[in-house]
Amino acid sequence: MDRSLPLNWLDLPDHIQAFISEKLVHIKDYIRFGAVCHSWHSIYTQNPHRHLMHRQLPVLMLSSDYGKTKIYDLSSERVHKIPVRVREYYEYSRCSTEGWLVSKPVIWNPSLHLFNPFLSVANKIELPWLLSNFYFDKVVLSANPASNPHFVVMAFSLSSVCSDNRKMAVYKPGYEAWKFLDCKCNKIQDVIYYRHQFYVLDCDGAVWACNATCPHLILxxxxxxPPLELKCVGRRMYLVESSGVLLQVTRIWKQRNGYNLHPHLTVTAEFKVFKLEQVALNWVEMTTLGGQTLFLGDNTSMSILASDFPGCKPNCIYFTDEGFGDTVGEFGYIDMGVYNVENGSTEPHYPQNYKTVRNPAPFWIEPTLGASSFVQ
Known part of the structure; x- marks a missing residue:
């Protein structure tokens, strides 16, 4: 090759161009790839969901006084305004899953829907009404509806007052109504879609499975x-898939300001992480995350490789306050931070001078293609 001649990117073979696109991790880079030239744009348009192979660094959804909804971008360490079209959905949102906001039914509108704030078209999915006596705390998708029309939705309640057959509900396209599961497990803590099944974690730390493709839904x-004794300590538990391994994470609260132990009067003291050994089916405690970073809160728990995202702290857990009203301090929610699994330290992860309000509580949401609209 004559190195004195200028390189013409248009002359690259199609398979080399496709290979380059496959190496991109960031959505923003994939969008820029599609803007280089016509041939690169054709690869971008022909493979619109290739970016879904990589988990994206989530952004933190925040609400402040006077209905101002904003997001905090960890990569740029900046707070961004959210378009007006998103605010009306976020105001009644309870959680997020696979990049979609999940609305919170209200008395005058008991319907439930999914909304993707990063997409400009095909960004809303109407779901059937839930029963009036079923209050969901979290909703989990089996897949991103933007790339998989055969998704399944599971809604569940953390409340112990719900009857066994009203703790969990499942919906998928084609259903006329939600299907409720007989749930004999103890109070539910978290749900995750893992290896083609939903896995349910109860408050004792036991894990249950549900195959949502079967006509009869059973757990x-x-x-x-796991081998953890915390009889006198408040806790909250999560399930996370990390590098193909199922993790159980226990969040441990401590008393705040001398009050008796109560979720409204506590702050996070530490986390314990266990991985599931698939053959022996037992839990093994971990003292490192192998360079991964976890994001926990009112979102589908997720793990990303920290080295893919500058500024993301490896072997750490980014956690949010889960809406306990009394943990709102001078600068907003105080039970939020970055916990280092290796040394047990905790530090802030968003601007402490940005005051949030009580409802809705901050939560993580994972950007999907189209995020450049307000995440620069």
Whole structure:
């Protein structure tokens, strides 16, 4: 090759161009790739969901006084305004899953829907009404509806007052109504879609499985509790898939300001992380995350490789306050931070001078293609 001649990117073979696109991790880079020239743009348009192979660094949804909804971008360490079209959905949102906001039914509008704030078209999915006596705390998608029309939705309640057959509900396209599961497990803590099944974590640390493709929806116990005794400490637990491994994470609260132990009067003291050994089906405690970073809160728990995203702290857990009203301090929610699994330290992860309000509580949402509209 004559190195004195200028390189013409248009002359690159199609398979080399496709190979380059496959190496891109960031959505923003994939969008820029499609803007280089016509041939590169054709690869971009022909493979609109290639970016979904990589988990994206989530942004933090925030609300402040006077109905101002904003997001905090960890990569740029900046707070951004959210377009007006998103605010009306965020105001009644309770959580997020696979880049979609999940609306919170209200008395005058009991319907439930999914809304993707990063997409300009095909960004809203109407779901059937839930029963009036079923209050969901979290909703989990089996897949991103933008790339998989055969998604399944599971809604569940953390409340112990719900009857066994009203703790969990499942919906998928084609259903006329939600289907409720007989749930014999103890109070639910978290749900995740893992290896083609929904896995349910109860407050004892036991894990149950549900195959949502079966005509009869049942739960069966697959893994017993990890070796952790915390009889006198408040806790909250999560399930996370990290590098193909199922993790159980226990969030441990401590008393705040000398009050008796109560979720409204506590702050996070530490986390314990266990990985599931698939063969022995037992839990093994971890003291590192192998360079991964976890994001926990009112969102589908997720893990990303920290080295893919500058500024993201490896072997750490980014956690949000889960809406306990009394943890709102001078500068907003105080039970939020970055916990280092290796040394047990905690530090802030968003601007402490940005005051948030009580409802809705901050939560993470993962950007999907189209995020350049307000995440610069």
């Amino acid at each position: 069966w116990n697959v893994v017993q509790v």
